[in-house]
Amino acid sequence: MTSNVSDTRTPVGSATRTVIVPSARERDPRAYAFRRRLLERGLAVAVPLGLIAVWQGLASAGVAESPYFPPPFQIASSWGDLLANGVYVDSVLASVRRIALGYAAGTVAALVLGFAIGSRALLRSALEPTIAALYTVPKLAILPLLLLVFGLGETSKILLVALTCFFVVLINTIDSVAGVSSRYLDVGRSFKASRWAVLWHITVPAALPRTLTGMRIAAGMAVIVIVGAEFVAADAGLGFLVWNSWNLGVPEYMFVGIVSISLIGVIATALLRGLERLLTPWNR
Amino acid sequence: MGHDEQVKVSVQAVGKVFSSKAGRVEALSRISLDVRDGEFLCLLGPSGCGKTTLLRVMAELESPSSGRIEMRHDDPGRPLSAVVFQDYSVFPWKTIRDNVVFPLLQNGFRRREAREVAGHWLAQLDLTGFENSYPDTVSGGMKQRVAIARALALRPELLLMDEPLAALDAQLRLLLQEKLLDLWQRNQNTVVFVTHSIDEALLLGDRIAVMSARPGRIDTVIDVPFARPRDPDEIRASADFAGLRDDIWHRLRRELQAS
Numbered sequence: 001m002t003s004n005v006s007d008t009r010t011p012v013g014s015a016t017r018t019v020i021v022p023s024a025r026e027r028d029p030r031a032y033a034f035r036r037r038l039l040e041r042g043l044a045v046a047v048p049l050g051l052i053a054v055w056q057g058l059a060s061a062g063v064a065e066s067p068y069f070p071p072p073f074q075i076a077s078s079w080g081d082l083l084a085n086g087v088y089v090d091s092v093l094a095s096v097r098r099i100a101l102g103y104a105a106g107t108v109a110a111l112v113l114g115f116a117i118g119s120r121a122l123l124r125s126a127l128e129p130t131i132a133a134l135y136t137v138p139k140l141a142i143l144p145l146l147l148l149v150f151g152l153g154e155t156s157k158i159l160l161v162a163l164t165c166f167f168v169v170l171i172n173t174i175d176s177v178a179g180v181s182s183r184y185l186d187v188g189r190s191f192k193a194s195r196w197a198v199l200w201h202i203t204v205p206a207a208l209p210r211t212l213t214g215m216r217i218a219a220g221m222a223v224i225v226i227v228g229a230e231f232v233a234a235d236a237g238l239g240f241l242v243w244n245s246w247n248l249g250v251p252e253y254m255f256v257g258i259v260s261i262s263l264i265g266v267i268a269t270a271l272l273r274g275l276e277r278l279l280t281p282w283n284r
Numbered sequence: 285m286g287h288d289e290q291v292k293v294s295v296q297a298v299g300k301v302f303s304s305k306a307g308r309v310e311a312l313s314r315i316s317l318d319v320r321d322g323e324f325l326c327l328l329g330p331s332g333c334g335k336t337t338l339l340r341v342m343a344e345l346e347s348p349s350s351g352r353i354e355m356r357h358d359d360p361g362r363p364l365s366a367v368v369f370q371d372y373s374v375f376p377w378k379t380i381r382d383n384v385v386f387p388l389l390q391n392g393f394r395r396r397e398a399r400e401v402a403g404h405w406l407a408q409l410d411l412t413g414f415e416n417s418y419p420d421t422v423s424g425g426m427k428q429r430v431a432i433a434r435a436l437a438l439r440p441e442l443l444l445m446d447e448p449l450a451a452l453d454a455q456l457r458l459l460l461q462e463k464l465l466d467l468w469q470r471n472q473n474t475v476v477f478v479t480h481s482i483d484e485a486l487l488l489g490d491r492i493a494v495m496s497a498r499p500g501r502i503d504t505v506i507d508v509p510f511a512r513p514r515d516p517d518e519i520r521a522s523a524d525f526a527g528l529r530d531d532i533w534h535r536l537r538r539e540l541q542a543s
Contacts, residue, residue: 183373190343190367191387191438201386205377282377282418 070252075259078252087241092260094236095226098154099264102161103222107215109162110169114211117170118177119203128174135167140228147233157229164225165218172214176207209283212276219268227261238264291356292442292474293319293342298351299499300337311337313499314351319442324468324475326489328482328532330540334500335478336370336446342476343367343444358441363391366440371451374419374427374434380406381415384434391438405433408467425456429463436467445477449484461487462516469513482532486525487516494532496539503535 025032052072059071070078082088117123139160146156180203188198230239238257245253276283300312311334319325327335340346342353343365357364366387374383384402385395393401406412409429419427428448435443448464449457461484468475468488479485485492489508496503506528510519519525 181372183369184375186345187367187369187373187375189345190365190369191390192363193387193390197390201378202375205375208377280377282420 068251070255075252075255078250079256082241082253082256088256088260090236091238091241091257092264094234094240095230095238095261096264098157098226098229098237099161099222099268102158102226103165103219105158106162106165106222107169107218110166111173111211114170114173115177115199115203115207118174118207119199124174124178131167131170131174135171139164139167139225143229143233152233157226157234160229161222161226164221168218168221169211169214172217173207173211176210176214177203179210180206205280209276209280212272212279216269216272216276219272220265223261223265223268290320291318292321292323293356293476294354295319295338295342296352296354298338298341298348298353300334300341300346301349310499312341312348313501315500315502316351317493317502317505319474319476322472322474323490324477324488326485326492327476327478327495328485328492328536329480329495329500329503330497330536331480333495333497333539335480335495338495338500339367339444339446339476339478342442355442363438363440365442365444366435366438368431368435368443368445368448370447371424371428374430376418376420379416379418380411380422380426380430383419383430384437387434387438401437402433405437406430408436409433409463425452425460428452429460432464436471436473439471439473441474443473443475445475447478447480450480457484458516464488465514465516482529482536483520485532486510486528487514487519492532494535503539506532 055069056072059065059069079088082091117127142163143156143160146159150156150159184202184206185198188202193201226237227239227242230237231243234240238261242254242257242261245251245257295315295317298312298315299310302309302311315338327338329335337346341348342355345367355364375386378386381399381402384405385398388398388401389395403412403415406415409432411426411429411433414422414426419430428451432445432448435445449460452460465488477485477488486508492506492508494503494506495501508528509524510522
């Protein structure tokens with residue numbers, strides 16, 4: 001289907017003749033590209049829908065009946081209930097707020113420090129071992145400490161997200177800044193560009209693709225860590241919804257929470273991909 | 285040391301040693317060389333002979349380990365030097381126009397002026413129509429022309445070129461040599477041009493400093509007798525050209541076999 005060549009073999013006596021003609025793709029490249037895009041987008045939606053349909057089918061047929069795995073329709077109707085009584089919107093807003101504030105604080109701090117540390121070899125030697133050691137500490141493990149210092153309020157949870165994002169973005173930014181090719185820096189020096197001009201016109205754009213990758217990974221980790229924090233130290237949020245539903249023995253609500261958390265992760269990642277496309281147009 | 289007005293750059297007993305874990309490498313050994321005002325000087329030698337290092341020292345990108353270099357800066361309104369690098373020096377994140385505009389802005393041009401100057405030099409290098417393209421969407425030859433336009437637009441008193449055509453295929457290389465010859469004959473900057481191609485050095489240079497390998501030394505300096513303006517085809521067909529090429533080749537071959 002994607003091949004550029006369609007060949008027809010016709011017997012001519014004992015020999016065969018190969019005829020090479022333009023494929024459908026070559027004859028109408030725009031229509032081909034359109035159909036291809038449609039197919040790709042369609043598959044991206046159809047596969048998860050298909051999996052849900054199989055789940056529903058199995059449940060309806062009584063094959064996989066279990067109180068712990070409610071069928072999709074039942075989860076959807078519980079979703080409706082939670083929306084109607086306002087619990088759902090409150091949970092989503094509470095989690096999204098913590099993620100957004102923590103992510104913004106951690107990422108901005110990491111970007112500033114990352115560019116400063118990455119572009120100075122001495123700062124790198126001084127700080128890299130410490131940063132590497134702190135990075136490997138599972139951030140959820142210091143939640144009790146944060147709770148002790150900052151209490152049960154929002155601060156401790158936002159800080160937890162901020163710390164998680166901070167180290168991921170910091171390490172990626174330092175590496176990408178330190179890895180900027182000296183060829184480009186030589187060009188700046190040979191043109192007598194100022195320190196700020198080199199930073200803004202050379203180091204930042206050269207380091208941007210990899211830095212943005214770090215920011216995307218951090219967004220996913222922010223979602224993971226906030227759910228963990230909300231399990232133990234919150235009275236609102238999607239993590240709390242899941243945990244509380246377990247306590248109450250309502251698996252439908254648990255699934256509503258789980259699916260919503262994963263949707264938030266998907267949306268955050270998509271937003272950052274959009275940002276990447278916007279900020280690095282030369283990479284297309 | 286006495287200096288006559290004609291000397292633009294005076295390289296005096298310059299040495300350069302690179303030290304690394306692998307040991308000490310003496311890249312340049314007591315190089316002495318004058319670059320005269322307005323001349324096109326080619327540094328010719330086998331790879332690893334230190335010609336790029338010498339150019340980088342002149343560009344203040346490397347510090348010499350010994351000796352000194354004196355450069356005369358006549359017009360404070362123009363930069364002393366600009367470098368055309370070998371390859372991959374055009375910024376992929378800037379459009380072709382912005383690649384040329386950026387150094388101009390660093391050298392005191394206002395944005396509007398800089399855009400006009402950039403447009404002029406892009407036209408000189410046949411890049412009109414590609415101003416808004418990103419470098420990775422055009423060919424290697426075009427990228428290298430951007431690098432040349434970027435340096436020429438600054439109107440440096442001294443143009444330092446580090447094998448600017450080395451990464452191009454043979455035909456494209458001939459075309460760009462002719463372009464460079466044409467541009468230089470109209471602008472007459474002082475040029476130091478690093479190359480490993482004998483033909484290129486003979487076609488473009490007024491003088492050729494032939495270097496020997498490890499540690500880099502100036503083996504001999506050859507005056508190129510061809511009158512200007514030069515016609516590339518005529519020069520390549522001449523008997524002098526063949527004779528000089530042979531002469532230089534034998535020197536280089538001795539060097540290569542000795543090392």
